[in-house]
Amino acid sequence: MIKKTKIFCSVFSLLFFCNVTVFADESLDVNVTAVVEGHSSSSDDSGGGGGAISPYVNCSGYAYPNAKITVEIDDNNAGEFNAYNDGTFSYKIYGITSGIHDFSFYAKDLKYRSSKKLSFLLDVPNGSITNVSNIFISPTISSDKLEYGAKDKIKFDGYSMPNTPVYVVVNSSDGALKSFSKEVISDKNGYFEYDPTGSVFNYGDYFVTARALYAGIFSAFGSSVDFQVIDKISLSASRQKCSMKVDLNKDCEVNLLDFVVEFMWYKKPLTKEAKKRFDFNNDGKVDLADLSIMASYWTK
Amino acid sequence: MKIFMKKNVLKFCGFVAVFVMFSSVAFAMNVEVISAKKIFSVDDRFEVSFKVDAQGESINAVAGTIDFSSDLFSMEEIRNGNTIVGNWVQKPVPSNGVFDFSFIIPHGYKGVLSPYYSGYKPGKMFSAVFLAKKAGSGYIKISNGEAYLNDGKGTKTNSHSDTLYVDVSDTVNSSAKAYTKPKSVDFKDVLPPNKFVVLLSSDESISDGKCFLAFDAKVSGDGIDHYEIYEGKPNGLYGDNWVRAESPYVIKDQTLSSYIYVKAVDKNGNSKIEQVLPANLEPWYTYISFWVAIILGCFIPFFMTRFKFWRFK
Numbered sequence: 001m002i003k004k005t006k007i008f009c010s011v012f013s014l015l016f017f018c019n020v021t022v023f024a025d026e027s028l029d030v031n032v033t034a035v036v037e038g039h040s041s042s043s044d045d046s047g048g049g050g051g052a053i054s055p056y057v058n059c060s061g062y063a064y065p066n067a068k069i070t071v072e073i074d075d076n077n078a079g080e081f082n083a084y085n086d087g088t089f090s091y092k093i094y095g096i097t098s099g100i101h102d103f104s105f106y107a108k109d110l111k112y113r114s115s116k117k118l119s120f121l122l123d124v125p126n127g128s129i130t131n132v133s134n135i136f137i138s139p140t141i142s143s144d145k146l147e148y149g150a151k152d153k154i155k156f157d158g159y160s161m162p163n164t165p166v167y168v169v170v171n172s173s174d175g176a177l178k179s180f181s182k183e184v185i186s187d188k189n190g191y192f193e194y195d196p197t198g199s200v201f202n203y204g205d206y207f208v209t210a211r212a213l214y215a216g217i218f219s220a221f222g223s224s225v226d227f228q229v230i231d232k233i234s235l236s237a238s239r240q241k242c243s244m245k246v247d248l249n250k251d252c253e254v255n256l257l258d259f260v261v262e263f264m265w266y267k268k269p270l271t272k273e274a275k276k277r278f279d280f281n282n283d284g285k286v287d288l289a290d291l292s293i294m295a296s297y298w299t300k
Numbered sequence: 301m302k303i304f305m306k307k308n309v310l311k312f313c314g315f316v317a318v319f320v321m322f323s324s325v326a327f328a329m330n331v332e333v334i335s336a337k338k339i340f341s342v343d344d345r346f347e348v349s350f351k352v353d354a355q356g357e358s359i360n361a362v363a364g365t366i367d368f369s370s371d372l373f374s375m376e377e378i379r380n381g382n383t384i385v386g387n388w389v390q391k392p393v394p395s396n397g398v399f400d401f402s403f404i405i406p407h408g409y410k411g412v413l414s415p416y417y418s419g420y421k422p423g424k425m426f427s428a429v430f431l432a433k434k435a436g437s438g439y440i441k442i443s444n445g446e447a448y449l450n451d452g453k454g455t456k457t458n459s460h461s462d463t464l465y466v467d468v469s470d471t472v473n474s475s476a477k478a479y480t481k482p483k484s485v486d487f488k489d490v491l492p493p494n495k496f497v498v499l500l501s502s503d504e505s506i507s508d509g510k511c512f513l514a515f516d517a518k519v520s521g522d523g524i525d526h527y528e529i530y531e532g533k534p535n536g537l538y539g540d541n542w543v544r545a546e547s548p549y550v551i552k553d554q555t556l557s558s559y560i561y562v563k564a565v566d567k568n569g570n571s572k573i574e575q576v577l578p579a580n581l582e583p584w585y586t587y588i589s590f591w592v593a594i595i596l597g598c599f600i601p602f603f604m605t606r607f608k609f610w611r612f613k
Contacts, residue, residue, distance in 0.1 A: 288446060
């Protein structure tokens with residue numbers, strides 16, 4: 001009986017561990033309402049409703065104080081604007097045709113670090129003013145070094161909404177080591193720091209990411225920062241900017257150019273060099289799984 | 301009796317275990333196959349929409365085969381405007397008899413937001429116009445469906461497709477016939493394709509490192525019909541120098557000294573042109589217009605003074 005209980009416990013703890021390490025990628029709580037000409041807010045499921053006005057979208061949400069926010073529609077730049085002093089923003093996007101569009105928002109903080117893109121598909125009805133609120137841009141975060149010795153002091157910092165709890169999560173890249181998270185509070189400028197002094201880092205690869213909580217809403221996890229704990233400090237070239245394997249032309253963007261180059265090898269026999277460059281999941285072929293990996297890291 | 305009871309309890313437990321196991325297998329993608337009507341007459345055309353329900357997951361790549369009773373229906377047209385598709389990997393083309401399709405959705409897809417409902421709803425990946433050839437009962441569905449999670453690992457997830465059952469009768473049903481006219485017949489879409497991305501690059505994988513263009517346009521109507529490209533000086537833009545092209549397109553002028561224009565033409569003939577400026581502009585003295593301007597600039601004042609002089613004389 002005792003033996004059975006032990007087995008149960010070990011299975012349970014394994015499941016619990018898995019739950020901790022899996023991040024909710026897109027916790028999007030975006031509210032969408034519309035004012036259609038001649039109507040108030042509508043709940044008609046047909047997506048119809050039409051008037052003479054050309055549609056526009058009224059966006060509002062949360063970023064960081066004075067952050068420079070960029071909005072893209074179907075990968076085209078649709079506007080740049082600054083967030084207010086309190087970190088909130090609102091912006092009207094004109095010149096949109098009705099129909100389904102891919103909206104993306106990202107912010108640059110005062111240290112010119114870009115946030116992870118927040119994207120969603122929105123069906124813009126004809127002849128209406130669509131209000132999209134609660135667009136919560138995830139915090140930025142970076143470390144002061146790329147590699148550390150085991151006894152070196154590590155510091156992570158970033159920007160979020162001011163006076164807001166930010167949850168910084170440190171995880172090992174291969175999932176073998178224990179992950180942990182820490183709550184820090186951003187200051188009045190939205191700046192936060194995280195110093196994991198006292199945390200025991202074994203040698204290995206780690207990544208750190210953060211999400212914020214404001215007005216009862218969680219942002220999605222932001223971009224992750226890789227770092228490595230080794231026995232001596234030395235910057236590794238492989239960890240420099242634009243090192244992502246899916247960024248085939250190394251221009252720091254994952255976009256249509258990388259897609260068409262990858263597509264050239266889609267379901268085709270691979271040379272040794274091509275296998276190294278284009279087979280992202282190392283299964284010996286370039287198929288939809290590889291394109292899916294590329295789509296996950298798409299920037300523009 | 302005891303043994304009988306024990307056996308029954310074991311059977312029941314086994315059944316419950318199997319039920320619990322299978323009920324926990326959720327499909328991360330369900331394809332909804334939707335038609336406004338399910339009963340048609342011979343020679344009717346009807347539009348069927350294929351919508352993706354991501355069932356709360358975030359997916360970013362989808363593939364499948366359009367499977368239907370080919371003895372009863374023929375597929376006449378694919379409409380891929382106003383859809384969730386980010387970039388086609390394989391477009392379904394009815395003309396060659398192969399109906400496989402695949403595409404990616406950059407940034408991931410959970411559903412489509414709209415002011416007319418709360419939360420996510422399934423979005424259209426494309427619609428197909430079918431022609432009812434003969435009477436009978438048939439089906440339309442997506443087979444060999446594949447979906448991949450937006451997790452950066454290319455994880456394949458379960459998929460499922462609804463089946464649309466359609467009846468075709470010999471009798472002419474006028475109301476169905478009126479309904480099933482293709483949308484483009486009912487009203488003309490006059491909206492041009494949206495502004496689109498045209499990128500210039502080179503890679504050893506494409507024509508031994510020659511410069512190429514990559515482009516992809518979105519459209520809100522029935523979809524993109526084709527692309528055309530013109531390379532040259534802007535004054536030739538309105539001639540018939542345009543050539544049909546597909547992305548990626550290896551440009552002719554590898555010196556990058558020409559203007560490049562890419563025209564996206566939708567299925568209703570509306571078009572949108574995007575321009576790529578030359579990376580290496582030709583020197584000013586190669587432009588004829590410059591020399592014409594110089595000559596006119598010199599000779600017009602000369603003739604003006606002569607004309608004035610002649611008048612006063």
